[in-house]
Amino acid sequence: MSGAVTAHDDHHDHGPPKGWQRWLYSTNHKDIGTMYLFFSLFMLFFGGAMAMYIRAELFMPGVQLASPNFYNNMVTDHALVMVFGMVMPAAAGMANWMIPMMIGAPDMALPRLNNLSFWLLPAAALMLVLSIVAPYIFPNGGTPVNTGWTLLPPLSKQVGIGMDFTIFAIHLLGVSSILASINIVTTILNMRAPGMTLMKMPLFVWSWFFTGLLLIAVMPVLAGAVTMLLFDRHFGTSFFDAAGGGDPILFQHLFWFFGHPEVYVLLLPSIGVLGLVIPTFSRKPLFGYKSLVWGMAFLAALGMVVWAHHQYTIGMSLAATNYFMIGTILISIPVGLMLLNFIFTMWRGSMTFETPMLFGIAIILMFSFAGVTGVMLAVVPADMQYHDTMFVVAHFHYALIPGAVFGLYAGVFYWLPKWTGHMYDERLGKIFFWWTTISFNITFFPQHFLGLAGMPRRIVDYSVQYTDFNMISSIGGFLFGLSHLLFLYIIIKTIRGGEKAPAKPWEGAQIGTAGLEWTLPSPPPFHSFTEAPVVR
Amino acid sequence: MTQATQTDKGAYFIPEPSHWPITAVSGMFLLFLGLILAINKMDLAGSLILVTGFALLAHLLQGWFGAVIDENLSGKYNGQVDRSFRQGMFWFIASEAAFFVTFFGCLYYLRNITLPWLGGEGHLADSHLLWQNFQYNWPLLNLPDSSNAKYAPAKEAMAPWGIPFLNTIILLSSGVTLTWAHWGLKKGNNPQLVRGLVITICLGVLFFCLQAYEYWHAHTEMDLTLNAGVYGSTFYMLTGFHGLHVTIGTIMLTVICARSIKRHFTEHNHFAFEAVAWYWHFVDVVWIALFIFVYWL
Amino acid sequence: MLERRTACLAATLLAVVGCLGAAVAHADYEYNLTPPASTITQEIFDLHMLTTTIATIIMVIVTAMIIYALYAFRHSQGAIPDQDFHNNWFGRWAWVLVPVIVLGIDLSIASSASSTLSSVESHDKADVTVKVTGSQWKWTYEYLDDGIKVVSNLKKLEPTDPLYLRDVDNPLVLPTGKRVRFLLTSSDVLHNWGGAEVVPKKISIPGYINETWTNITKEGVYRGQCYENCGAGHAFMPAVISAVSPDKFEQWRAQQKSQAAQAAAEASSDKVWGKDELVAKGQEVYTKNCMACHQANGKGLPGVFPALSGSKIADGPVAGHLERVIHGKPGTAMAAWGPQLNDLEIAAVVTFERNSWDNHTGDAVQPKDVKAAR
Numbered sequence A: 001m002s003g004a005v006t007a008h009d010d011h012h013d014h015g016p017p018k019g020w021q022r023w024l025y026s027t028n029h030k031d032i033g034t035m036y037l038f039f040s041l042f043m044l045f046f047g048g049a050m051a052m053y054i055r056a057e058l059f060m061p062g063v064q065l066a067s068p069n070f071y072n073n074m075v076t077d078h079a080l081v082m083v084f085g086m087v088m089p090a091a092a093g094m095a096n097w098m099i100p101m102m103i104g105a106p107d108m109a110l111p112r113l114n115n116l117s118f119w120l121l122p123a124a125a126l127m128l129v130l131s132i133v134a135p136y137i138f139p140n141g142g143t144p145v146n147t148g149w150t151l152l153p154p155l156s157k158q159v160g161i162g163m164d165f166t167i168f169a170i171h172l173l174g175v176s177s178i179l180a181s182i183n184i185v186t187t188i189l190n191m192r193a194p195g196m197t198l199m200k201m202p203l204f205v206w207s208w209f210f211t212g213l214l215l216i217a218v219m220p221v222l223a224g225a226v227t228m229l230l231f232d233r234h235f236g237t238s239f240f241d242a243a244g245g246g247d248p249i250l251f252q253h254l255f256w257f258f259g260h261p262e263v264y265v266l267l268l269p270s271i272g273v274l275g276l277v278i279p280t281f282s283r284k285p286l287f288g289y290k291s292l293v294w295g296m297a298f299l300a301a302l303g304m305v306v307w308a309h310h311q312y313t314i315g316m317s318l319a320a321t322n323y324f325m326i327g328t329i330l331i332s333i334p335v336g337l338m339l340l341n342f343i344f345t346m347w348r349g350s351m352t353f354e355t356p357m358l359f360g361i362a363i364i365l366m367f368s369f370a371g372v373t374g375v376m377l378a379v380v381p382a383d384m385q386y387h388d389t390m391f392v393v394a395h396f397h398y399a400l401i402p403g404a405v406f407g408l409y410a411g412v413f414y415w416l417p418k419w420t421g422h423m424y425d426e427r428l429g430k431i432f433f434w435w436t437t438i439s440f441n442i443t444f445f446p447q448h449f450l451g452l453a454g455m456p457r458r459i460v461d462y463s464v465q466y467t468d469f470n471m472i473s474s475i476g477g478f479l480f481g482l483s484h485l486l487f488l489y490i491i492i493k494t495i496r497g498g499e500k501a502p503a504k505p506w507e508g509a510q511i512g513t514a515g516l517e518w519t520l521p522s523p524p525p526f527h528s529f530t531e532a533p534v535v536r
Numbered sequence B: 001m002t003q004a005t006q007t008d009k010g011a012y013f014i015p016e017p018s019h020w021p022i023t024a025v026s027g028m029f030l031l032f033l034g035l036i037l038a039i040n041k042m043d044l045a046g047s048l049i050l051v052t053g054f055a056l057l058a059h060l061l062q063g064w065f066g067a068v069i070d071e072n073l074s075g076k077y078n079g080q081v082d083r084s085f086r087q088g089m090f091w092f093i094a095s096e097a098a099f100f101v102t103f104f105g106c107l108y109y110l111r112n113i114t115l116p117w118l119g120g121e122g123h124l125a126d127s128h129l130l131w132q133n134f135q136y137n138w139p140l141l142n143l144p145d146s147s148n149a150k151y152a153p154a155k156e157a158m159a160p161w162g163i164p165f166l167n168t169i170i171l172l173s174s175g176v177t178l179t180w181a182h183w184g185l186k187k188g189n190n191p192q193l194v195r196g197l198v199i200t201i202c203l204g205v206l207f208f209c210l211q212a213y214e215y216w217h218a219h220t221e222m223d224l225t226l227n228a229g230v231y232g233s234t235f236y237m238l239t240g241f242h243g244l245h246v247t248i249g250t251i252m253l254t255v256i257c258a259r260s261i262k263r264h265f266t267e268h269n270h271f272a273f274e275a276v277a278w279y280w281h282f283v284d285v286v287w288i289a290l291f292i293f294v295y296w297l
Numbered sequence C: 001m002l003e004r005r006t007a008c009l010a011a012t013l014l015a016v017v018g019c020l021g022a023a024v025a026h027a028d029y030e031y032n033l034t035p036p037a038s039t040i041t042q043e044i045f046d047l048h049m050l051t052t053t054i055a056t057i058i059m060v061i062v063t064a065m066i067i068y069a070l071y072a073f074r075h076s077q078g079a080i081p082d083q084d085f086h087n088n089w090f091g092r093w094a095w096v097l098v099p100v101i102v103l104g105i106d107l108s109i110a111s112s113a114s115s116t117l118s119s120v121e122s123h124d125k126a127d128v129t130v131k132v133t134g135s136q137w138k139w140t141y142e143y144l145d146d147g148i149k150v151v152s153n154l155k156k157l158e159p160t161d162p163l164y165l166r167d168v169d170n171p172l173v174l175p176t177g178k179r180v181r182f183l184l185t186s187s188d189v190l191h192n193w194g195g196a197e198v199v200p201k202k203i204s205i206p207g208y209i210n211e212t213w214t215n216i217t218k219e220g221v222y223r224g225q226c227y228e229n230c231g232a233g234h235a236f237m238p239a240v241i242s243a244v245s246p247d248k249f250e251q252w253r254a255q256q257k258s259q260a261a262q263a264a265a266e267a268s269s270d271k272v273w274g275k276d277e278l279v280a281k282g283q284e285v286y287t288k289n290c291m292a293c294h295q296a297n298g299k300g301l302p303g304v305f306p307a308l309s310g311s312k313i314a315d316g317p318v319a320g321h322l323e324r325v326i327h328g329k330p331g332t333a334m335a336a337w338g339p340q341l342n343d344l345e346i347a348a349v350v351t352f353e354r355n356s357w358d359n360h361t362g363d364a365v366q367p368k369d370v371k372a373a374r
């Protein structure tokens, strides 16, 4: 490709290339980060729209809007879109934007690979959309993907062509996040500026280091699992069919061996963001930096070996069940350490309450709550009552939305000035915070009661006794949904203009961390560090 | 700025905007789309799209790697870039390992947990009520549900000490010859390098042919097919994906060989060679595991 | 100023959430786990209350700490950050203290949990053994000791009815004060059977037998549902258990036995049946077993469940029809009914299908034809 080489020689300007090529061919970590972030914003609305449908359908008893299969199809893709299309890309976008700037690198280690990992996502999204429409556009397309995001056989063997699209969508997503993780881990290990020792790295960088390792370890397992599913569906293998000596539960083991580490993949980047936000607005160094790093390592390791807590009702041996129960409960140690470290960071600090900080505080509280319900679920005999009820749904939305999504919101508000060069509208930011936080609790708190009363999940229709709480939850859901329109407005407004942001918009930023992101102007130049800065 | 970094030594090379990634994406997407259609009784459209995607990917690999090679030859890469490539390759192989571990894990689970249950041993033994006349043994030559038309058990098990053992020897020695080639490279002895690579490639091809013969024999004589219950399933899943990797490895070795003939590599700058070598050794190791757990035990 | 207001707001919000947390533990049953009515679920319920209380206490502590911090350490109140708080003794030892405390709580939870677990998983000998088979979308209960079989289908009610989606045509009848052992399996996909009041749920896996047990203490009707997504009808397969006193149970058992015997006799008798008898019988069988998918009007659900009305099979040659009903269609929701229905029932339902809706073949399939086709 001598073309590429000559391209350099007549290319001296420092600015970005013009036009659509800038984005499609980009090798710039900021541009790719921006694309990641916009993609995930779009996916938030896509997955959210499905959630709105779910809540509308569950507003009252009776099947109002569409068929049961369509409902479960929406549940499936709501989950896949939110997890793989929204949270992970958003976190990856922040990693792309911030990690090179924090560790003083010129760019990501492998810029072209970086571009590849991003553009795989829209392809995967297209596959997912196809999986939804396939049953209707193909001759005898069969049943829609009504399995839930766990894609459990044998049900997933009854599904039509839609399942094949889902399987390959997952393959694309998998390749994307594996490549992204390889890139990020390599960047962290190899691209640090002189003097930026590992133990000086901002917590966010550490959080992504472990996230990357987790993804490299477990994404291939999911890929393998869906591949076996594909073979069972089309090539006569019998991995998940007792008639041939297989076992449907095997798929559950594989899925959750991926699935549980995955939830920490969603959590850790937000913990990383908190590790910057809390100290900044407490004007005080992060409490227990070392223990946080080791805590994350411990969490990642332990998270790999407790997967079967999603399958307590499958009838494992007593010993195995006990092992998985105790292992799962022990996870409260590292996570508890993290959250308490954040509280101790606020302790004896001098706090102001800008939007990121508000989110930070809300996260500590509401994620602790998700955590303790998690520990309740971890207790096997009790889980035999909670399992597959709305209680679980409540637990994991408390974990996923405060634990992951709010962390991303905090990050967005924390870094918007750096990204756009403008301050966001603090008043609107605060309104957004209160609106989301309150409507979120209205949406998901009542689901605990529904679950305890025995309402199963993944049901399109329920009996009258569950009506009241479902109505409350749905109304809350719509409010929560609408609040995101404000979110969108704030972002657009900030990009369009507003008060100029200084290089270091937050008084307390950089206290007790060597992070270099604030040494650059806001917005930073197209190429971050032309020659490596030195940290001492 | 990219210009600047290239001229002053030690600065990190940031490639220009490139159309290869997006080409890769389109290629993969078409490949998968074609596959999906093909396996859902839309053979014609399917295979057409599939071939297009495949062609695109082939073109892409040639182009993208070509670009990297040129950049490397024109001395744009400094030591740090080289390290990035090495670490990238390392983590890639790590993820590959995880992929194979999955299938070995399944093999373990099916052999030591699932089948004993169905055979009426251990925990959940009541399952035997459903398969009264099922005797558990491995390799699995009688299926729990003998009446099920979808599956037909294999007549006999794969014997480890025939072709499989031969293949083990072949792959191991290919590892040796590759290392020998590497020594040649380190000594700057190009003929040894090329000779070593050629032998390694031949061994790789030989392995492939033997494996192909083994499959044919398994299908025709032994009724060992994908439909032969979990024995067939695991056997083909593991050996199949390994075979795929051997094929890719052989192709990469061929490219490396061509490049060494063109004297692309120097004692100090030959990451591409080492990357492929690592990959090949990884494939070796996987085979050892295969031989022990799939064929032998 | 603004800071202050925000802080207060934050505090109140935290308080609210905290209290709601507490509500779970101490409000009446409507907010809590359904009240237990068996030895085992009672044990589990106590465990649940323990963990809930611990959870609530933890939440109260965390909330209190945060509220205090928000109150005491505000910039707007001129708080000065203590820049080396993390270097004092606490800062140096927190990483040991916190884990040790948490570990303590964890172990106390785990210990009482695993003792309860052992009794949930205990396999002592039972007085009654019931095989529970889930299929799309109904439950089949077989009393293994005395060949009684109960097929339990959703009772169709209006969405306004208090029992909407929670009632079945014939429930599982069990004696109180006896240890009942359940063997769970499935005929097609994963289902999950249980009822919070009396039986902790277990998953039912096609090709495997899972096990759980109960010992019901109070007479009454207890309602659970299918707790594993099993496709279109997942919301529509309730599990209803009616617990009666042992002697009532004995009566019921005797009566069921005689009925079963009768039916068996009928089925095996080589009497030649008239078309109308068969259609009448077949209608019952159809409503019980087939209607969930193929619908009352025989039109099925387009794209999901094939129509029988005017279908190639139900309107075509008898042999093909019997073959499909007896052996089902692998890889789809169409089950093999051979093992589940006796010759007469199959003959009847086939006859019904061949003479209903747009199908007017007019033939009356006989039990012996079915026996031959098996």
Ligand code: HEA
Pocket: A263, A264, A266, A267, A309, A310, A311, A328, A329, A331, A332, A335, A336, A337, A339, A367, A368, A369, A370, A371, A372, A374, A375, A377, A378, A379, A383, A386, A387, A388, A392, A395, A396, A399, A400, A403, A404, C058, C062, C102, C105, C106
């Ligand atoms: C971000 C995502 C996320 C996170 C972080 C977690 C965190 C945890 N989860 Fe959750 N979980 C999900 C997402 C997440 N989960 C999802 C998506 C599902 C459903 C999947 C599906 O079925 O579709 C699920 C389901 C799920 C189940 C299965 C329920 C069922 O299906 O029956 C269980 C059971 O053990 C569980 C447990 C836990 C535990 C123990 C933690 C722990 O990590 C929590 C640790 C945190 C704390 C404990 C709080 C802080 C600690 C302190 C304040 C110290 C003091 C505390 C104690 C001493 C208890 N989760």
Ligand code: HEA
Pocket: A044, A045, A046, A047, A048, A049, A051, A052, A054, A055, A075, A076, A078, A079, A080, A082, A083, A087, A147, A148, A149, A150, A393, A397, A400, A401, A404, A405, A443, A457, A458, A459, A460, A477, A478, A479, A480, A481, A482, A484, A485
């Ligand atoms: C990060 C992951 C994530 C996120 C962010 C969410 C967000 C939401 N989820 Fe999701 N959910 C999951 C992950 C997530 N979920 C998973 C893994 C499952 C399990 C799936 C399974 O069982 O297989 C699940 C399942 C699930 C269920 C259970 C379905 C069932 O089991 O029957 C419900 C029901 O209430 C629900 C609701 C919501 C709601 C109301 C939101 C809201 O937060 C969404 C709010 C966002 C928006 C709404 C933005 C869009 C805004 C607009 C479109 C503007 C217009 C607005 C209006 C018209 C009001 N989710």
Ligand code: CUA
Pocket: C134, C135, C137, C190, C191, C192, C226, C227, C228, C229, C230, C231, C233, C234, C235, C237
């Ligand atoms: Cu059966 Cu859900």
Ligand SMILES: [Cu+2]
Pocket: A259, A260, A263, A307, A309, A310
């Ligand atoms: Cu989990």
